[in-house]
Amino acid sequence: xxxxxxxxxxxxxxxxxxxxxxxxxxxxxxxxxxxxxxxxxxxxxxxxxxxxxxxxxxxxxxxxxxxxxxxxxxxxxxxxxxxxxxxxxxxxxxxxxxxxxxxxxxxxxxxxxxxxxxxxxxxxxxxxxxxxxxxxxxxxxxxxxxxxxxxxxxxxxxxxxxxxxxxxxxxxxxxxxxxxxxxxxxxxxxxxxxxxxxxxxxxxxxxxxxxxxxxxxxxxxxxxxxxxxxxxxxxxxxxxxxxxxxxxxxxxxxxxxxxxxxxxxxxxxxxxxxxxxxxxxxxxxxxxxxxxxxxxxxxxxxxxxxxxxxxxxxxxxxxxxxxxxxxxxxxxxxxxxxxxxxxxxxxxxxxxxxxxxxxxxxxxxxxxxxxxxxxxxxxxxxxxxxxxxxxxxxxxxxxxxxxxxxxxxxxxxxxxxxxxxxxxxxxxxxxxxxxxxxxx
Numbered sequence: 001x002x003x004x005x006x007x008x009x010x011x012x013x014x015x016x017x018x019x020x021x022x023x024x025x026x027x028x029x030x031x032x033x034x035x036x037x038x039x040x041x042x043x044x045x046x047x048x049x050x051x052x053x054x055x056x057x058x059x060x061x062x063x064x065x066x067x068x069x070x071x072x073x074x075x076x077x078x079x080x081x082x083x084x085x086x087x088x089x090x091x092x093x094x095x096x097x098x099x100x101x102x103x104x105x106x107x108x109x110x111x112x113x114x115x116x117x118x119x120x121x122x123x124x125x126x127x128x129x130x131x132x133x134x135x136x137x138x139x140x141x142x143x144x145x146x147x148x149x150x151x152x153x154x155x156x157x158x159x160x161x162x163x164x165x166x167x168x169x170x171x172x173x174x175x176x177x178x179x180x181x182x183x184x185x186x187x188x189x190x191x192x193x194x195x196x197x198x199x200x201x202x203x204x205x206x207x208x209x210x211x212x213x214x215x216x217x218x219x220x221x222x223x224x225x226x227x228x229x230x231x232x233x234x235x236x237x238x239x240x241x242x243x244x245x246x247x248x249x250x251x252x253x254x255x256x257x258x259x260x261x262x263x264x265x266x267x268x269x270x271x272x273x274x275x276x277x278x279x280x281x282x283x284x285x286x287x288x289x290x291x292x293x294x295x296x297x298x299x300x301x302x303x304x305x306x307x308x309x310x311x312x313x314x315x316x317x318x319x320x321x322x323x324x325x326x327x328x329x330x331x332x333x334x335x336x337x338x339x340x341x342x343x344x345x346x347x348x349x350x351x352x353x354x355x356x357x358x359x360x361x362x363x364x365x366x367x368x369x370x371x372x373x374x375x376x377x378x379x380x381x382x383x384x385x386x387x388x389x390x391x392x393x394x395x396x397x398x399x400x401x402x403x404x405x406x407x408x409x410x411x412x413x414x415x416x417x418x419x420x421x422x423x424x425x426x427x428x429x430x431x432x433x434x435x436x437x438x439x440x
Contacts, residue, residue: 007085054346072240078249086259140351149377219302
C-alpha cells in the first residue's frame, strides 16, 4: 500500500523524530493554559483538544468494530501501524504550515495544507492545491458528515429502536447550534467536552479489560498472530487473510486518525509560534486516537465472542455491555453521540475553509447545506457510505502525501534541525523549552 510505503520513507528521512521527541514536548505544553490571541489563532493546547475531538469519532467505535469484523483481529495491528506512520505525516504538514505562514491571518491559505502545496506545486502541478481542497470539501460536507450521522442513527435504532428521523433532527439541531457560531464556538465546544467524554470512555474500557484479564490477553495475542498469518474461524465461518487484515486495518485506521490528508494543518497550524511546537503536538493526535482509544475499543471487542457475527457501533455496545452490563452500553452510546458531534463540527470548519479557498463566499449558505447533508445521513445505506469514504480518502492521501514527500525532501535538513533543536538535541539540554516564551 502506498500509505505504508510512504510512511517508511517519512520515518527514515526524519530519523524517527516524531516517535523519539513528541511525548516530551506534549507533556511540557499540555499543562500550560492559555487563551487564543485572536479569532484566527488557536493556542497549542486548545488546538490539540479540538483536533482530538474532531479526530475521535465514529471511527473509534464503529470503525474499529467494522475493521475487526471484516479483517479479523489482525486489522487492529495495521491500525496501529497506520497511526504510527501518521504521526510523521501530521508532524511534517503542521511544521510546514506554521513555517510558511502568511502575515495576513485572513489569507485563504492560512492554516491549510494548500499553503505549502501552492509554494511547491508549480507549473503543470498548480492544480494540486485545488484538488486537495476539493477532496477535503467533499469529505467534510458529505463523507465524514454522513458517516457520523449514519452510524449514530443505526446504533440508536439497533439499541433503542429510535426512529432515524428523530436522530436526524436532533443531530442536525445540535450541530447547527455549534457550527453557526463559527470557529470560536467549535473550539470552545470541542476543547471543553471532548477531554471529559474521552476520559470516561477510556476508563470504562480499561475497567472491562481489567475485569476480564485472560480474555484481554488472548485478544491481544490474536491481534499479533492474525496480523501476519491467516486467521481461521470456528463453526464453518470463512477465515481472514493477512491481506484483509491489512486492507481494513489501514483504511479504518486512516478514517479514524485522519493522518495523511492535511487535516492537522487547520487547527495546529493556526499558530504563529515556533513550528516545532505545533509539529510535535500535532504528531501526538494519531497516537491518542488510535494507539490508545481504538486499542481499548478493539481489545474490549476481542474479549467478547460476538465480533465474528456483529459489526459497527452495535458490536462495540454489545461488547461493553457484556463486560459491565447496561452501564457499559450507556457509556458507549453517550460517547458515540459526543464523538459524532465533535467530528462533524470539526470537519464543518475544515470544509468551510476549503469552500472559501475554492472561491465560495456565502458562509451561511454553506452551513445550511452542510446541515442538510447531516440530516440526510441517517437515511442512506451504511455500506455505501463507508465504501465511498474509503475511495475518496485513498484519492486524497495520494494527492496530498506524494507532494508532501517532495516538500519534506526540499526542507528536511532545516526541519530536522529545528525539531531537534527545540527539544535540546539529544534531550540533554532543555533550554529551548525553558528559555523562550511560546504561545502555549
